[in-house]
Amino acid sequence: METNKSKIDQLLQKYKEGNCSLEEIEWLQHALSTADIHGQDAIDQAIVANLLQPSSVEKMSESRQKIMLENIKEQIQRRAEDSDKISDMGAESIVPMQKKTIFSIRWLYWTAAACLLLFVFSTVFWRQQTSPVQMDGNLAGIQDTMKDIVQPGGNRATLRLADGTLLELDKQASGIVMGESITYENGKSIASATLGKERMTVDPSKVMLELTTPLGGMYQITLPDGTKVWLNAASSLKYPMSFAKNERKVILLGEAFFEVTKDSSRPFKVQSKGQEIEVLGTAFNVNAYPENTTIKTTLITGKVKLSKENHATLPIYLKPGQQSTNTNSGNIQVANVDTAPFTAWKDGLFYFDETPLSEALQQIGRWYNVEVRYKAEVPQTHFYGRIKRSKPLREVLEVLEEGGLHFELNKKQEKNILLVTPLQ
Known part of the structure; x- marks a missing residue:
């Protein structure tokens, strides 16, 4: 004591x-x-x-x-x-x-x-x-430049049907449910997306749909087998109207959290940037944004098998609490991690645990739909702590500025630009 x-x-x-x-x-x-x-x-x-x-x-x-x-x-x-x-x-x-x-x-x-x-x-x-x-001197530019404080993201997504029809989904709903028709979680039908068996002229496992979230958006989907997927900002998920009899396969670009329904006869596969994840029933997070040089797969429960597409290398198996880092060169490293920082986004939190500045601001930029630019060399600053993603941008930056940073927000052709300068 x-x-x-x-x-x-x-x-x-x-x-x-x-x-x-x-x-x-x-x-x-x-x-x-x-x-x-x-x-x-x-x-x-x-x-x-x-x-x-x-x-x-x-x-x-x-x-x-x-x-x-x-x-x-x-x-x-x-x-x-x-x-x-x-x-x-x-x-x-x-x-x-x-x-x-x-x-x-x-x-x-x-x-x-x-x-x-x-x-x-x-x-x-x-x-x-x-x-x-x-006004705080460091953040005065944010208030002076823009009439309204930049607000956080929310439930925003579009659904592309097999015929190319693009539907903007209801922002008041948090997700959609796949079945013989497509509905919101509250049971409300997406009228123009009703795809009953009588309208299907081809194998429904060949009919591909795509759920996409913009910058500043997230959305949830319950797939035909009951698997739940949370899609983070600036991400997309391609999936069939109905899964095949021998496997369940989806294609991810960006970041998503999966809670896979167990089905021993049909492995669930996630393809992303040349990597394939195979599971039977488990919960895991995949971060595979195109601008990143790595794919991070974080396992919460169950067991997953990782392999590189078109590579003869032996697969990698993850246990709960482990994370794989897959580089563009094909090297896969596995480490034991605290999974909370990598899944907190699903529960409405930024969770920083020795997170590099560039990575922290990358997350913030996606969620608040701002483009991050650095006036000087990126400082080797790391952040710790949890911040609710529901807070306005200014409040989040007030916390980050304690790391010795100056923020300035400008607007250029409807695009919000966040300029970052280390304090001397």
Whole structure:
């Protein structure tokens, strides 16, 4: 506890000065919520005394204040739920009564502290909103150049039918379902895309359709076999109206997350940029954007077999928690990874874990439909942390600028250009 207490003291001082990173704030919150009960009393008073200073809040950027507010609210809700669970435990519970009592005291204590924090944050927000706004110097160009802040992407996609008809899908829906006809997830039919058996003059396994998402778009599809696919921004998936009797094959360009329905008699195959993935039933992510020099396949559950098309090399097998990196030269490397950063996009998050600047901004550029340009050599900066993809671009950049960057947004022929310059 002494080591943690020392680190907590240091982070509290940084927090008071407005210099705490999001990762440090998350560590602090975790340390406070999981500390050993016997060592908690020694730091409680100092913690609350430090945190309940409005001056500390005022020095934080508005986006970081919002993130802190969200975290505090979530913590209050989580503690309330935990308290309810313990209160509901019967006489046969293995939790000692003494621990129940201590937990209740701690819950009340921290709920009171969190509520006070909410009051402090709310007061600061009110004061900021009723006083002249002072724009952050690094990001002033974004507000000056464009009337509206660039908003995040959403549910956007088009569906190309076998006859070439291009349908723009409903933005209020999150996905489509394939069957004898094509419907949205809520059951609403896509009228002009109804393809019943009576209209099929050829083998439906030969009738190819293509779902495409633009920059700033994502969409979900349930394939004829029940397999679910989430398509990330600037991606496309080609698939048949109905799968063949001996195999299920799709073609991917871009990034997608697959939850494959198990069918031992029909392997599921994903072809992308010369690579083929074969599975029976599993969950995995494939990143195969055309501008990237590698294909990254990340396995969550199950087992997959990787091979290069038209190559006689032995296939590679992945286990859960492994990721393959396939280069244009045909070399495949396998590593154990934390899968969360590579699948978080499906759940509405940017998840950076020692992510290089160029890769982080590439993700941001696709989602906000901005073209990223560098005024100087790309800095060898790495980012950590999680940011909701639902936030406006400006709030995301406020977090990234802590890595020593200057951002400027210009508009040229309806295209948003994000200029990146490292601070000297």
